[in-house]
Amino acid sequence: MAHGTPAVGRTEVDAAGNSDEHLIRRAQDGDTAAFAELVRRYQDRIHNLAYRMLSRREEAEDVAQETFLHVYRSMASFRGERFSSWVYKIASNLCLDYLRKHRARLLSLDAPAEAESDLHREIPDSGHLPEDLVTQAELAGDVQRAIATLPPKYRLVVVLRHFYDLSYEEIVQVSNLPLGTVKTRLFRARDLLRKRLGTIATEGGWGA
Amino acid sequence: MNCRGIRQWLHSYLDARVDPNQERMIERHIRSCAHCRRRLVELARAVNLMEDQQLVGPGPDFLRKVFAGLPGQVEFPSPHRLSPAARVVAAWRRLFG
Numbered sequence: 001m002a003h004g005t006p007a008v009g010r011t012e013v014d015a016a017g018n019s020d021e022h023l024i025r026r027a028q029d030g031d032t033a034a035f036a037e038l039v040r041r042y043q044d045r046i047h048n049l050a051y052r053m054l055s056r057r058e059e060a061e062d063v064a065q066e067t068f069l070h071v072y073r074s075m076a077s078f079r080g081e082r083f084s085s086w087v088y089k090i091a092s093n094l095c096l097d098y099l100r101k102h103r104a105r106l107l108s109l110d111a112p113a114e115a116e117s118d119l120h121r122e123i124p125d126s127g128h129l130p131e132d133l134v135t136q137a138e139l140a141g142d143v144q145r146a147i148a149t150l151p152p153k154y155r156l157v158v159v160l161r162h163f164y165d166l167s168y169e170e171i172v173q174v175s176n177l178p179l180g181t182v183k184t185r186l187f188r189a190r191d192l193l194r195k196r197l198g199t200i201a202t203e204g205g206w207g208a
Numbered sequence: 209m210n211c212r213g214i215r216q217w218l219h220s221y222l223d224a225r226v227d228p229n230q231e232r233m234i235e236r237h238i239r240s241c242a243h244c245r246r247r248l249v250e251l252a253r254a255v256n257l258m259e260d261q262q263l264v265g266p267g268p269d270f271l272r273k274v275f276a277g278l279p280g281q282v283e284f285p286s287p288h289r290l291s292p293a294a295r296v297v298a299a300w301r302r303l304f305g
């Protein structure tokens with residue numbers, strides 16, 4: 001993935017040689033600094049996952065916080081699996097639960113609109129910015145609004161594939177869905193997104 | 209292979225999940241079919257737009273909020289026990305936060 005994000009499916013090792021799995025074992029032994037390190041490592045990725053699913057930052061932060069609380073509470077049961085798959089699985093389930101519980105409210109049209117206003121909040125004085133930065137913010141809003149139109153079960157699969165670069169098999173692990181279902185939902189999601197995003201004109205064309 | 213048959217293959221092709229024979233079959237079709245070629249270009253553009261997006265992270269006080277929400281009295285780890293990067297962030301927050 002772009003922007004120097006650590007590859008999601010791979011195990012990160014820090015300067016001191018601590019893998020995620022090493023840190024979770026230390027956390028299981030009551031080392032709160034090791035738990036803090038895991039939160040620090042994953043907070044952006046987990047918050048982003050929730051943001052992509054819910055389109056709202058405040059709710060995304062609540063669900064991200066709930067994810068780490070869940071990790072903390074259930075870490076005794078963590079075994080063998082890759083830590084990243086485990087934490088994505090927890091976050092994915094919490095996002096889908098959230099969307100089920102708050103379906104009516106999130107269906108209101110202001111949810112996707114917030115995607116763009118959020119971005120504009122980060123650019124306080126967009127009048128003096130170079131053209132391409134504004135375009136990036138508009139594109140980001142278009143992308144998030146398009147994702148928000150997908151049914152949640154399609155949304156999750158396409159987010160894991162294209163925001164986290166997970167393979168089909170890694171998505172199977174995280175979502176607990178059969179491989180055939182992962183592919184069907186991914187393909188269907190992309191067919192829908194093609195109609196909304198495929199014809200957006202950007203500088204440099206599609207291959208850039 | 210007709211257009212309807214090729215549609216599912218376009219997705220496998222995008223994910224590089226085709227063998228050399230399938231790849232040749234798909235490429236032969238999209239060379240001769242403007243409709244499927246456009247479809248593939250549009251799918252690729254949608255994918256590229258998603259993959260170009262930045263991670264949207266939480267607010268700056270997220271770690272502290274997580275610790276405040278843990279059951280029992282879990283002490284927030286003092287900065288010297290954090291990683292070098294987290295230590296810099298913690299020091300910076302003390303000074304300017």
Ligand SMILES: [Zn+2]
Binds near residue numbers: 210211214244245
């Ligand atoms: Zn065709």
